[in-house]
Amino acid sequence: MAEAAIKQADKDKSAAQEEQQFLTFMMGKDEYGVDILAVQEIHCWVEPRPMPNTPDYIRGVIDWRGTIVPIIDLRVRFGYPEATYTSTTVVIILKTTLSTTEQECIIGIVVDAVADVYDVAIADLKLSPSLGSKVDTKYIKGLTKIEESMIIILDLAKMIDLNELTQ
Numbered sequence: 001m002a003e004a005a006i007k008q009a010d011k012d013k014s015a016a017q018e019e020q021q022f023l024t025f026m027m028g029k030d031e032y033g034v035d036i037l038a039v040q041e042i043h044c045w046v047e048p049r050p051m052p053n054t055p056d057y058i059r060g061v062i063d064w065r066g067t068i069v070p071i072i073d074l075r076v077r078f079g080y081p082e083a084t085y086t087s088t089t090v091v092i093i094l095k096t097t098l099s100t101t102e103q104e105c106i107i108g109i110v111v112d113a114v115a116d117v118y119d120v121a122i123a124d125l126k127l128s129p130s131l132g133s134k135v136d137t138k139y140i141k142g143l144t145k146i147e148e149s150m151i152i153i154l155d156l157a158k159m160i161d162l163n164e165l166t167q
Contacts, residue, residue: 019119022144024151025092025111027074028083032111033118033144033153038094040106042114045089059110064093071108072159078139088113096156107159118151120144125153 022033041064048060048071057077061068071091075083091108098105128140141155 018122020122020125021117021119022151022153023092023117024115025090026113026115027078027111028080031115031149031151032074033120033151034092034094034109034156036117038096038156040093040095043091043093043108045085045091045110048108062091062108064106064108067106069093069106069108071110073110075110075112077159083112085110086112090114094156096159098157107156109159118144118146120146120153 021036023036023039024031024033026032043062043064046062048062050060051058051070054060054070057073059071059073059076061070063069075081089110089112091110092114093106093108095104095106097103124144125142126144127142128137138158139154141153144151144153
């Protein structure tokens with residue numbers, strides 16, 4: 001009986017490693033997702049303090065629990081039309097590792113609304129299609145389909161490009 005319990009525990013552990021959870025959110029009618037383990041907090045919208053000489057997609061910074069956090073407006077970053085912030089607008093505070101320096105950082109992303117949390121089988125996560133040299137897909141980790149919705153999974157490590165900020 002103990003042997004059966006050990007086999008079941010190994011099977012459950014293996015199944016857990018084959019799935020990943022994603023927090024999904026809305027940008028217009030599109031649904032995006034980020035790794036749930038990167039999410040530190042979902043924060044109501046507060047106007048950030050603008051910072052001079054930063055790209056237009058960086059709205060400014062906020063003080064989050066004593067940490068200065070840059071706020072990235074995904075509408076601007078992804079070329080969506082500007083929208084008014086409403087009661088459903090939130091800032092998702094995320095911890096990520098910068099792809100260029102391997103340095104951990106905390107960022108906030110402004111989104112229209114939080115949608116759901118999904119368990120996604122790793123096998124169901126499809127690579128972003130190659131759309132040619134004129135279409136930039138560097139922020140996309142992959143795509144997955146949940147029921148009838150196609151969800152774009154973001155690569156957080158590429159959301160802040162230090163080379164872009166120093167130009």
